[in-house]
Amino acid sequence: MSVAQTENLNIAAVDHMPSPEEIKAAVPLTDRAAAAVLAGRQALADILDRKDPRLFVVVGPCSIHDPAAGLDYARRLKALADEVSETMLLVMRVYFEKPRTSTGWKGFINDPYMDDSFRIDEGMAKARRFLLDVSETGLPTATEALDPIAPQYYGDLISWTAIGARTSESQTHREMASGLSTPVGFKNATDGDLEVAINAIISASNPHSFLGVNGRGQSAILRTRGNRHGHVVLRGGGGRPNYDTVSISLAEQALGKAKLPVNIVVDCSHANSWKKPEMQPLVMKDVIHQIREGNRSVVGLMIESFIEAGNQPIPADLSQLKYGCSVTDGCVGWDTTVDMIRGAHTVLREALARRERA
Numbered sequence: 001m002s003v004a005q006t007e008n009l010n011i012a013a014v015d016h017m018p019s020p021e022e023i024k025a026a027v028p029l030t031d032r033a034a035a036a037v038l039a040g041r042q043a044l045a046d047i048l049d050r051k052d053p054r055l056f057v058v059v060g061p062c063s064i065h066d067p068a069a070g071l072d073y074a075r076r077l078k079a080l081a082d083e084v085s086e087t088m089l090l091v092m093r094v095y096f097e098k099p100r101t102s103t104g105w106k107g108f109i110n111d112p113y114m115d116d117s118f119r120i121d122e123g124m125a126k127a128r129r130f131l132l133d134v135s136e137t138g139l140p141t142a143t144e145a146l147d148p149i150a151p152q153y154y155g156d157l158i159s160w161t162a163i164g165a166r167t168s169e170s171q172t173h174r175e176m177a178s179g180l181s182t183p184v185g186f187k188n189a190t191d192g193d194l195e196v197a198i199n200a201i202i203s204a205s206n207p208h209s210f211l212g213v214n215g216r217g218q219s220a221i222l223r224t225r226g227n228r229h230g231h232v233v234l235r236g237g238g239g240r241p242n243y244d245t246v247s248i249s250l251a252e253q254a255l256g257k258a259k260l261p262v263n264i265v266v267d268c269s270h271a272n273s274w275k276k277p278e279m280q281p282l283v284m285k286d287v288i289h290q291i292r293e294g295n296r297s298v299v300g301l302m303i304e305s306f307i308e309a310g311n312q313p314i315p316a317d318l319s320q321l322k323y324g325c326s327v328t329d330g331c332v333g334w335d336t337t338v339d340m341i342r343g344a345h346t347v348l349r350e351a352l353a354r355r356e357r358a
């Protein structure tokens, strides 16, 4: 008598996925890209260690869906980054993995053709190609690490990582963050709770041993050293923003109480702007004003920005997609992005000069 099947009852298929080594061999890291990645990581570490007085700004689309438009954006951003490099380090948001509140398109790696064909194998190779192209412009890149295996495929091309509001409390993500080669920003929870992000920084700063895959895609025990560049990202939540002076002061106190470096990043989007992209410039202006008035805890900002303002639903006929417009959260358009960054640059230049004189 055969034993009843008790496993894989809800698995419809198990398809082949190339290993990290295979995808990397198809899209190898270049000297130019590696130099941009390493320079970006070093500058971020210096900002977090207070050796570099600049502000870092993670800016770019909510998600990448069209590599051509993404690269068009990257080239514009590189020129802007060079223009404001005295006061800010611009890092491009290159988000391929979208954590959905319930359902929806889960990003370019999961479904690169946006047609429910879910060619993760092709999405991964294309995502890596895109990261390489952006890095070759000289821009550092930032992403959200959602799938715990994915960093093996493209982690060598990332300079800053976010752990999202929906996963800051997850042990799996804290373990993964402890082994990442980049500084990691932990978002407060969607209900606004900051404690989960603070606990995440403490957890990820420690070594962990956990299940993962090696470069050949075989199961492996990963043993990490701990990540000493964790910090919080305030994104609002629970029906209220948390970029105001009182919220920032409370975050400073909580970090101090936990004996952590008082490093804060403010996300101008998400619950801080009520998901209304046109509010992002107001959030940024407010935080830059706080810096001008003497705030020293804010080290970074995040902006959701693309070529066109707003967002669009994914149409059944993809030829109807509007070029350079987000298919996930609404973004500020390019002209507004330039105004926001240039406006901040002017204020910061004066504030940094004043700090130096003091």
Ligand SMILES: O=C[C@H](O)[C@H](O)COP(=O)(O)O
Pocket (backbone or CB within 6 Å): 062, 098, 099, 100, 101, 102, 103, 104, 270, 328, 329
């Ligand atoms: O930034 C992205 C979104 O806010 C996040 O993925 C949740 O999106 P959703 O609420 O539309 O699913």
Ligand SMILES: C=C(OP(=O)(O)O)C(=O)O
Pocket (backbone or CB within 6 Å): 062, 095, 099, 144, 163, 164, 165, 166, 187, 235, 270
């Ligand atoms: C999903 C995102 O943010 P959060 O985790 O804050 O919702 C994001 O930045 O794309």
